[in-house]
Amino acid sequence: MFVAVVRLRRTRPEIERGFRVPAVAWVAGSGFVASVAALCIGFVPPDQFGNQPLWRYLIVGGGLLVLGLLAPIAFLTFRKPSWVHPDHEQPLPPS
Template sequence: AGITLFLFMLGALSIAIVIPKENISLVSGLMEALKLYLSQYGLSWLLPTLALLLVVGAIAEVNSWIMGPVKALYTTSVHGNLPPFFQNLNKHGMPTHLLLFQAIVVTIVSFVILYMPTISTAYWILTAISAQIYLIMYIFMFIAAIRLRYTHPHVPRLYKIPNPHKGMWFVASLGLAASIFAICIGFVPPSQLSTGSRTIYHSLLFFGLLVMIAIPLIIYQCRKPSWVIQAEEE
């Protein structure tokens, strides 16, 4: 985790050193930095090649982003946490209905671009919402870790935090505090971004986060025994 954090910080700082902060674009900041670096050494001809490699890497990354959540959702649907409609598989074993539903949701959410003054602002909001939703999951994980230490202390684990109770409370509390702090930071836009109306900005983040939290809770409360796929049906 420390190495990953260091590499991300190094990349961000390298862009910040080259490009003035008021000119940094969240969308094209990396390409602008590469263009400045390469032009200094007479290697501008390398820019299209690097851009192509970045596109290939982005496509591969998006592929994992698309399939990872869908596969996880299908696993939960098998255990009866989603309606039977989402349990449909094609001949290649892919949950097609979940893929289509994901595409519809992402398309609707992407319309936030229409209400923002710049692409960078829209990109920031979408990134902030996705990060906040991700951190909500970690908050639940930290709470679950504390609870399981008391309710199932003798279950074999691959790794155990030293000092059964104090150690768990210390580590989980740090994780909870960091997650809550990061969620709050998402509501504070960077100073160089033009967000337009602060009311619209905060409303999009708050209600977007609220809806994303409410949907799984509502589905969980409405689940039925008939939603469970029997072993012979899988």
């Protein structure tokens, strides 16, 4: 989401928007860093966890990998040509 806003601002500056964020690269960059920090902090086991195995955290991490990376890649790889908006001459390249 943060990369997309910067990319769209640079590749399609002529599109009229309801609101333009000043210094969008800085805002998106700080949002990305905050999101990564929150994700990393979420993997720190709480004190109440005790000496239980950490395999539960590996399952959560694997789920994030599948949903966050593999699903969008599969969606872009197997998309149908009919999904392209009529205003676009050719499909947008995967980013």
